[in-house]
Amino acid sequence: DTGVSQDPRHKITKRGQNVTFRCDPISEHNRLYWYRQTLGQGPEFLTYFQNEAQLEKSRLLSDRFSAERPKGSFSTLEIQRTEQGDSAMYLCASSFWTLNTGELFFGEGSRLTVL
């Protein structure tokens, strides 16, 4: 399968624990986005990378959240000291940025439940 893959698909953790999600984009895609989606809502932008550079972070991304994309390939999203409000689906998307449309391709998401 050559689509966007995310791991793990489901994560249950206790409040205060750290969690890390991984996203493997489509191989030739140079842009990678992280979104958060809560139940019954549309996805909200968190951050994005062009190659290995993190170019924008939403104000939703508190200092407990950190994202990396070493070598411009896969990306990780870490949440430290999780809170119940962090429970959500974390979506990764990738695109090949051009001056034109640059369609985003989404993974199936990583669902986080904080107890």
Add this chain to the structure above:
Amino acid sequence: AQTVTQSQPEMSVQEAETVTLSCTYDTSESDYYLFWYKQPPSRQMILVIRQEAYKQQNATENRFSVNFQKAAKSFSLKISDSQLGDAAMYFCAYRSAQGAQKLVFGQGTRLTINP
């Protein structure tokens, strides 16, 4: 900041009938893209149809078409000959032609197809 509003949390349609999902958006930009994404239960979001703001002609993709009214900032999706596989959450999304090109999503409309 751009906003996207979907005023219909849920819609239902009989199989083989036509349904229209509504979307309005707010922006001060003149160059942008609009999208409809489909999110089936527990599956990844996929692109249904895309509209470039500079194009006056409404986009069509097989049974899916849009009614793009730029002055009214309206972007509705029409699904003709509805099929059971069309059942999903549908999200309207806006993307600037400049900058991060991140998607701004509406709240979504849950579409049910009645056999």
